[in-house]
Amino acid sequence: MAEVVTLNNPSAKVSTATKPVAGPRGKKPRPMLSPRNIMIYGALIFAAVYYLLPLYVMVVTSLKGMPEIRLGNIFSPPVEITFEPWVKAWATACTGLNCDGLSRGFWNSVRITIPSTVISIAIASVNGYALANWRFKGADLFFTILIVGAFIPYQVMIYPIVIVLREMGLYGSLTGLIIVHTIFGMPILTLLFRNYFTSLPEELFKAARRWRRVLDDLFQDHAADVAADLRGRDDPAGHRYLE
Amino acid sequence: MTYDGPRRTPAGLNQLLRNLNAKIASIPMILTAVVIFLGGTLWTVFYSFTNSKLLPRLSFVGLDQYERLWAAPRWLISIQNLAVYGLFSLIFSLVIGFLLAALMDQKIRFENTFRTIFLYPFALSFIVTGLVWQWILNPEFGIQSVVRSLGWSSFTFDPLYNSDIVIYGILIAALWQGTGLVMCLMLAGLRGIDEDIWKAARVDGIPMWKTYLFIIIPMMRAVFITTLVIIASGIVKVYDLVVAQTSGGPGIASEVPAKYVYDYMFQAQNLGQGFAASTMMLITVAIIIVPWAYLEFGGRKRG
Structure with a gap:
């Protein structure tokens, strides 16, 4: 590409012997307001407005008082901004029997999300590693069942899961929910980890193992030395090594 | 790591012990796959042939539940809704997703x-x-x-209250x-296409829309199929959207199969009917x- 440009460039003759010309490089700059750009950005901005509209409605409505919501339309900006609904939603709104708002649900979410994320990743990474590097007979079969299972509607498996959880005494508890989340997250996470470990060169793992073996050997030699040393010198507590 | 262990143990035990860490590491996966996914599914299919009411019972009634299911107007409407919703949802999300991805791929700013x-929106529930x-x-x-207050007082747009268009x-x-998700998948597919193809098409003077239609889209076949299966x-599975927007109404005009299953399993206390619907x-x-899995994995050897 670059040579073609220099050939067409009249000033190229001078500089071909020395360096590539300091002429225009890269793509030809396009004017910002070309019809093409107007069309592209117009379409993108139109789409963006459609996508942002509900968010706008959500935020604007949350800042209005109840009478204003009843009267006006939902797109108009609030006349009088009030943060009271936010406070109420967080702390005092009544859901069912409890009147402590979102806060209870929020902390429940945290208590479900953190353990199920940690457990899911722990299990899926080990599974994925086993599938990628320690293939055993039947592994592919189980993996296929797992992946197909990801597409089965929850409704099909929900009742047996309810029964199992009830038998385990976990039905209706947070632990039960964490287990269910871990189970339904497992297919996609295992797939991701398997693909990731498969994409890593095997030499990396071999090198890591060899390195560990070297360390082990070194350590064992060293330990043997130490032991021999200790026996040889009358220094049973090994003070020499603690200095 | 494929250390086979000493070969002094009997053949069967040896087979089991071979690659033991791999098997121990895979226990959670095997349990989930076999007990929950396979076992649970078979259990549901099995009990769909019984007339379980409040609790699962083993009194078989053959295909009765399925006959009742296909005679229920609510189920028929559910299926019809799912077909309409599914067809339009597939077409529009693929078309809009691809168009947005193509626009995003024009080396734009921001x-x-x-x-x-x-x-x-994908992050919202x-x-x-x-x-x-x-x-x-x-x-x-x-x-x-809003439109009415602007002066067009006969304007009507109330899809959620009109059972024909709900x-x-x-x-x-x-x-x-x-x-948004479809757009991201498509964009990843577009980015995977070799820049030289675009250069070649430009050199040959092929208009951009033709390049997309006849070269790029056929090249993105795999991305399209995967997206299609995900959508x-x-x-x-669609359930919560309907519950939040209309809870099946007006009347039963926006019922969907997943809602039918939940209602029969956990509210109407007619488990057999729920199992039949979920089957x-x-x-x-x-x-x-199945056709996708066959196309994707059946043709070549799995590696």
């Missing part, structure tokens, strides 16, 4: 901003999506009242939520998945 805007769109489509607060009201919200299996859902998914 690409990250646009991508965030298109993708953020269906419940929130459903509620917000319920407000917007509400004739008293939303679009209809499913399209749900479709609007579903597309709003789901197209389709999501469509069959039908399973068959629907199988019709989508």
Whole structure:
């Protein structure tokens, strides 16, 4: 590409012997307001407005008082901004029997999300590693069942899961929910980890193992030395090594 | 790591002990796959042939539950809704997703901003999506009242209150939520296409739309199929969106199969009916998945 440009460039003759010309490089700059750009950005901005509209409605409505919501339309900006609904939603709104708002649900979410994320990743990474590097007979079969299972509607498996959880005494508890989340997250996470470990060169793992073996050997030699040393010198507590 | 162990143990035990760490490491996966996914599914299919009411019971009634199911108007409407919703949802999310991805691929500025805007609805739950769109489509607060207050007083747009078009009201919200993901998948596919193909097409003077239609889209076949499967299996599961937007109404006009299953299992206390309906859902998914799995994995050897 670059040579073609220099050939067409009249000033190229001078500089071909020395360096590539300091002429225009890269793509030809396009004017910002070309019809093409107007069309592209117009379409993108139109789409963006459609996508942002509900968010706008959500935020604007949350800042209005109840009478204003009843009267006006939902797109108009609030006349009088009030943060009271936010406070109420967080702390005092009544859901069912409890009147402590979102806060209870929020902390429940945290208590479900953190353990199920940690457990899911722990299990899926080990599974994925086993599938990628320690293939055993039947592994592919189980993996296929797992992946197909990801597409089965929850409704099909929900009742047996309810029964199992009830038998385990976990039905209706947070632990039960964490287990269910871990189970339904497992297919996609295992797939991701398997693909990731498969994409890593095997030499990396071999090198890591060899390195560990070297360390082990070194350590064992060293330990043997130490032991021999200790026996040889009358220094049973090994003070020499603690200095 | 494929250390086979000493070969002094008997053959069967040896077979079991071979690669033992791999098997121990895979126990959670094997349990989930076999007990929950396979066992649970078979259990549900098995009990769909019984007349279980409040609790699962083993009194077989053959195909009675399925006959009742296909005679129920509510189920027929559910299936019809799912077909309409599924068809339009597939077409529109693929078309809109691809168009947005193609626009994003024009080396535009603020690409990250646009991508965030298109993708953020995906992070919201269906419940929130459903509620917000319920407000917007509400004739008293939303679009209809705004247009009317501008002077066009006979303007009518109340999809959620008209049983003929209620499913399209749900479709609007579903597309709003789901197209961002499709756009991202498509964009990843477009970025995977070799730049030289574009250069060659430009040198040959092929117009851009033709390049997309006849060169790029056929090259993205795999991406399209994967996206299709992801969208389709999501469509069959649709439940919370309907509950949040219309809870099946007006009347039973926006019922969907997943809601039928939940209602019969956990509210109407007619487990057998719920199991039969969920088995039908399973068959629907199988019709989508099996050809795909066959095309994707059947042809070549798995490696």
